[in-house]
Amino acid sequence: MVQLSSSITKDNYHSPPCPHLDYLKGVIGKLGLDVREDTCLNETSEKHREEGVYSAG
Numbered sequence: 707m708v709q710l711s712s713s714i715t716k717d718n719y720h721s722p723p724c725p726h727l728d729y730l731k732g733v734i735g736k737l738g739l740d741v742r743e744d745t746c747l748n749e750t751s752e753k754h755r756e757e758g759v760y761s762a763g
Contacts, residue, residue: 707740715743 710731714724724730734741754760 707742708734709742709746710744712743712745 715727717723731741
């Protein structure tokens with residue numbers, strides 16, 4: 707599986723989506739790999755934030 711971050715897939719205040727996004731997804735698909743888009747949050751990290759172990763920001 708390949709995870710494409712939100713900085714590549716989303717239109718945000720930094721920049722528009724990557725102009726080559728469809729091409730990248732096509733190449734990855736031809737390799738037989740699954741493609742996921744956007745940022746993936748780690749469950750353990752989220753739990754630590756909730757517990758106050760560390761803060762995000």
